[in-house]
Amino acid sequence: MRDLGSLRHEKGAILRTQTITDERTLIEFLESKARRIRWDIIKMIGLARSGHPGGSLSAADIVATLYFHELRHKAEEPDWPERDRFVLSKGHAAPVLYAALAESGYIDREDLWTLRKIDSHLQGHPDMRKTPGVELSTGSLGMGFSASVGMALGLKIDRKESRVYVLLGDGESQEGIVWEASMFASQHGLDNLVGILDYNNMQIDGLVSEIVDIQPAAAKWTAFGWHVIEIDGHKFDEIMGAFREARSVKSKPSMIIAKTVKGKGVSFMEGIVDFHGKAPSAEEMEKALAEIEASGPLG
Amino acid sequence: MAEKRATREAYGEALVELGHEYPNLVVLEADLAKSTTTIKFKKEFPDRFFDCGVAEQNMMAMAAGLAATGKICYTGSFAIFATGRAFEQIRNTISYPRFNVKICPTHAGITVGADGASHQTFEDIALMRVIPGMTVISPADFYEAKKAIKKAAEIDGPVFVRLGRAAVPTIFDDSYEFVPGKAIKLQEGSDVTLFATGVMVEACLQAASNLKEQGVNAEVFNISTIKPLDEKAIIESVMKTGRAVVAEEHSIIGGLGSAIAELLSSECPVPLARVGIRDLFGRSGEPEELMRYYGLTHIDISQAVKIIMDRSQRPK
Numbered sequence: 120m121r122d123l124g125s126l127r128h129e130k131g132a133i134l135r136t137q138t139i140t141d142e143r144t145l146i147e148f149l150e151s152k153a154r155r156i157r158w159d160i161i162k163m164i165g166l167a168r169s170g171h172p173g174g175s176l177s178a179a180d181i182v183a184t185l186y187f188h189e190l191r192h193k194a195e196e197p198d199w200p201e202r203d204r205f206v207l208s209k210g211h212a213a214p215v216l217y218a219a220l221a222e223s224g225y226i227d228r229e230d231l232w233t234l235r236k237i238d239s240h241l242q243g244h245p246d247m248r249k250t251p252g253v254e255l256s257t258g259s260l261g262m263g264f265s266a267s268v269g270m271a272l273g274l275k276i277d278r279k280e281s282r283v284y285v286l287l288g289d290g291e292s293q294e295g296i297v298w299e300a301s302m303f304a305s306q307h308g309l310d311n312l313v314g315i316l317d318y319n320n321m322q323i324d325g326l327v328s329e330i331v332d333i334q335p336a337a338a339k340w341t342a343f344g345w346h347v348i349e350i351d352g353h354k355f356d357e358i359m360g361a362f363r364e365a366r367s368v369k370s371k372p373s374m375i376i377a378k379t380v381k382g383k384g385v386s387f388m389e390g391i392v393d394f395h396g397k398a399p400s401a402e403e404m405e406k407a408l409a410e411i412e413a414s415g416p417l418g
Numbered sequence: 419m420a421e422k423r424a425t426r427e428a429y430g431e432a433l434v435e436l437g438h439e440y441p442n443l444v445v446l447e448a449d450l451a452k453s454t455t456t457i458k459f460k461k462e463f464p465d466r467f468f469d470c471g472v473a474e475q476n477m478m479a480m481a482a483g484l485a486a487t488g489k490i491c492y493t494g495s496f497a498i499f500a501t502g503r504a505f506e507q508i509r510n511t512i513s514y515p516r517f518n519v520k521i522c523p524t525h526a527g528i529t530v531g532a533d534g535a536s537h538q539t540f541e542d543i544a545l546m547r548v549i550p551g552m553t554v555i556s557p558a559d560f561y562e563a564k565k566a567i568k569k570a571a572e573i574d575g576p577v578f579v580r581l582g583r584a585a586v587p588t589i590f591d592d593s594y595e596f597v598p599g600k601a602i603k604l605q606e607g608s609d610v611t612l613f614a615t616g617v618m619v620e621a622c623l624q625a626a627s628n629l630k631e632q633g634v635n636a637e638v639f640n641i642s643t644i645k646p647l648d649e650k651a652i653i654e655s656v657m658k659t660g661r662a663v664v665a666e667e668h669s670i671i672g673g674l675g676s677a678i679a680e681l682l683s684s685e686c687p688v689p690l691a692r693v694g695i696r697d698l699f700g701r702s703g704e705p706e707e708l709m710r711y712y713g714l715t716h717i718d719i720s721q722a723v724k725i726i727m728d729r730s731q732r733p734k
Contacts, residue, residue, distance in 0.1 A: 247515050255486060259510040262479045266511055269483020269491075272468065276444070277487065296507075299476035307468075 145188070146355045151418035152222060153183035157384045158411045159218035159231055165404030167235040170243070173394040175215040177319040177352070177379040178286060184358045185284055186219040187418075194224035197251045203281050204254045204270055208263030209288035209317065210244040211396070216253065217241055222418065225252030261294030264314070268300045271312035271372070282311045282366075290322030292333045298343065304372045305344025312372040313365045314345070317352065319381035321392050340374040352377025385410060420620075422585040425557055426524035428564035429581055430458030433492060436571055437463045440490055443571065446481050447494035448474045453583075454494040454524045474499045478507035478519070485517035490571055493519065497526035497580060498539035505545055513549045513576045520570045521546070522579040527667035528695065528712055529584040529617060529705040538700035543615075544672025546578040547645050553598065554645040556580040556666075556674070558619035559588040562642055565596035573598060580616065582667075584705040587620045589640075601648035603655070607637030610661040610723050613652065615641045615674045618665035618693070618714065625719035634723060644674050652678060653686050661730055662690040663722045667714055670694040689730040691722040 139145045156179045164170035182205075186192075190203045207216045214234065221228045226240075233239035240249040244258030255270075257263035267285035274281050291297065304312055316336065320327045327333060340347045346368045350357040358377070365373035381395070382388030385407040388399075399407055411417075436443050437459055444466045451457035451469065460467040470477040474495050481491040493500065500523035501508065512519045523542075530538045546554050553573055557563035563581055570577040589604075604619070605626055614622040619640045626636040637655055641648070656662050662682060664675040675692030682688060695712050709715055 255483070256511070256515040259506060262482075262507055262511040265476045265479035265507075266483035266486065268476075269480030270486050271483075272480065273444075273484040273487030273489050276466070276489070296473075296475045296479060299470075299473035300480065303470055303473070303476060303480065 142356065148418070149183050149187060149355045151416045152187045153180045153418075154384075154411055154415055155222055155418035156183055156215060156218040158408060158417055159221065160214040161385065161399060161404055161407045161411065163214050163217065163231045163234040164398045165401065166232050168398050169235060170214055170398055171211040171396050172214070172388060172399065173321065173381040173391070174209060174288060174317065174319065175212040176383045176385060176388065177381050178212050178215050178317045179384065180353045180355065181286065181315055181317065181358055181377055182215045182219050184355060184362070186223050188359060189362045190284065191281070192223070194252065197225060201279065201281055204267075204283045206255045206263050206267045206270070206283065206285040207245055207257055208267065208285050209260065209291050210257030210263060212286070213241070213243065213245050216245055217250070220250070220252040223252070226250060260288065260291040261296040264291070265296050265300035268304045268309065268312065271304065271309040272307060274311055275309065282313060284313045284315065286315050286317055289316060289318045289320060289327045289333055292316065292336070293331050301340070301343045301345065308370040309372045310369050313362070314372065314374040316374060316376045317379050318376055319379045321381040321395060323395050325392055336376055340376070344371065346371045346373040347376060348373060349376045350378070352379035353383060384414070420587040422587055423560035424583060424585045425560055425563035425581040426453070426455055426583055428560050428567060429522055429524060430455030432564045432567035433459035434462045436568055437466065440571060442488055443490045443492065444468065444484055445492045445494070446470055446477045446484075448472060448477045448499065450495055453496070456494045474504045475507050478504040479511045481519040482507070482511040482515065482517045485519050491519045493521055493523075495523050496537060497523040497542045498537060499523070501542040501545045501578070502539060508576070509549055513552055516551055516575045518574060520577050520579065522567055522570070522581060524581040525583045526580045527582055527616065528700050528708045528714065529582050529586070529667065530700070531584060531705045531708065532702050534702040535700040540667075540669040540695040540700070541672065542580060543644060543666070543668050543674065544676070547672065547677065551575055552645060553577040553643070555598065555643050556615040557642050558616060558640050559586065559590055561588060561590040561592060561594050562596055565594060566642065569596050569598055582617060586617045589620055589623070596642070599643045599646050599648060601651040602640040602642065603637065603651070604640055605636070605638040607635040607659065609635045609659055610663060610727065611637045611639060611655045611659045612663050612665065612719065612723070613639045613641050613674065613678055614665045615644060616667050618667055621714070621716045622665055622719055624716035625723070628716065628720055629723060634727070636723065641674055644677055647677055647681060649681055649685070652681060656682060656686050656688050660688050661726050662688055663693060663719060663726065664690070665693040665714070665719050668694055670696055689726040691726050693718050693722050
């Protein structure tokens with residue numbers, strides 16, 4: 120029996136997975152959470168009639184694993200000083216974060232259907248001053264990653280156990296500040312920092328590999344002084360394993376390079392560049408929701 | 419001859435005092451610790467000083483992340499790089515979430531001197547002033563700079579304090595108390611109001627003294643807080659004098675001159691002249707030569723006063 124990670128959670132933190140003792144059940148549990156997150160992503164973007172479904176869906180399994188397994192956090196106390204931090208540096212994937220926050224209990228599920236509306240606290244890109252549970256206002260690419268390095272440094276100064284998890288896009292990795300920040304993080308041995316690269320190889324204008332390729336990504340991050348873990352970003356055992364491995368790494372930040380599929384979980388969106396920043400039509404929304412519902416129970 | 423001290427010298431001194439007062443204060447620098455004088459803080463508090471290397475954008479966004487963990491974060495570098503290169507980090511990642519980050523870059527203005535145009539900035543006040551919620555302070559001398567840098571720690575949110583490289587005359591002393599948002603009347607007058615900021619405050623005092631000999635009674639204000647602007651004091655003075663001249667070591671576009679023109683054009687339109695850099699880039703030279711070259715002396719201020727006095731006396 121492998122250490123499921125959740126057992127390290129402190130008393131009072133979210134302990135949703137603590138009672139699950141076998142990995143098969145745990146994975147089924149996380150699959151149902153990811154399905155719920157995907158269903159919410161489609162519904163909220165469909166109702167908003169704008170947003171970024173592709174990169175929200177590609178990150179759904181990673182974000183589900185973070186919120187329902189890896190992170191130490193308390194929805195009833197969003198400012199709990201000992202919490203782990205999750206920063207969505209690729210802020211345009213806001214719907215995946217909002218869905219996880221709703222499912223965790225930070226915000227009401229009904230609020231999700233107000234996404235991008237004038238009186239909603241759910242902005243097009245995450246706003247930490249408007250939405251409980253959002254650790255950092257992001258949207259301008261690269262900056263969330265750099266600020267996460269600052270957060271990890273701040274927690275180290277205070278000798279806190281808390282860890283910082285930051286989700287980075289592959290197109291986002293073209294920003295120079297990412298590499299400035301990566302050098303600082305390894306220089307200062309920030310082993311409380313975990314980056315996750317949502318590597319779906321698509322950006323607004325096309326394939327990352329055809330626009331400005333970030334390959335060889337693993338060699339780059341290794342050369343910049345990071346511990347690199349390469350996984351399939353849709354396999355829960357690999358995602359959990361990567362987080363576990365990152366926790367054991369000392370004196371270095373870790374970068375989990377997660378190979379993902381843009382639009383994952385909705386057949387007609389998978390691998391379609393245009394769904395980077397295009398909302399599904401009403402008809403497409405219904406079709407997508409039905410497909411997700413048919414794939415298994417919703418968490 | 420008045421004592422001369424650079425406002426940047428105040429930075430390191432103030433940081434050391436703040437470091438003792440605030441255990442949660444950290445300083446980030448971008449490879450200019452000796453020039454900005456943040457090295458004084460590094461020597462006293464090596465565990466709370468972090469050199470980001472030549473990476474100003476990362477320094478600013480990291481400052482936001484540090485502030486997210488409860489730190490008061492002061493940042494270094496030169497004004498052109500801090501406010502220019504890292505503008506969007508300051509706008510999106512520091513100011514939009516209202517983080518407690520203090521932007522106190524040195525080497526603002528033309529008095530940078532011999533390094534030339536790439537290292538001089540006349541756009542920094544304009545860039546910082548346009549950001550919602552940013553406090554913009556441009557101290558007149560060493561003593562005001564030191565008090566302003568220290569006061570910034572008490573303001574919850576982003577603060578910009580503009581500092582200079584060159585030794586410039588002092589106006590105040592250690593007993594000076596800096597009040598954010600307050601225009602400081604340095605001299606009463608009735609014919610024209612001279613509004614100045616930074617090194618131009620001293621030039622305005624000199625101009626006022628020369629004008630007096632010619633029978634012109636100038637009121638002189640030090641506008642060290644450019645945002646929020648002390649609108650009441652400015653309007654009151656101009657209602658009395660009926661004329662305004664604004665002087666700054668900054669572009670006439672977007673700085674204090676613009677701020678006062680924006681205010682007075684809607685609240686109290688009067689003849690107004692702006693003394694500053696006239697939409698140009700800088701060049702190498704000694705600070706005093708450059709001040710003459712770009713028209714930033716007390717003589718230029720007196721001339722501006724005469725022009726608007728003639729204009730306002732002309733029959734309609």
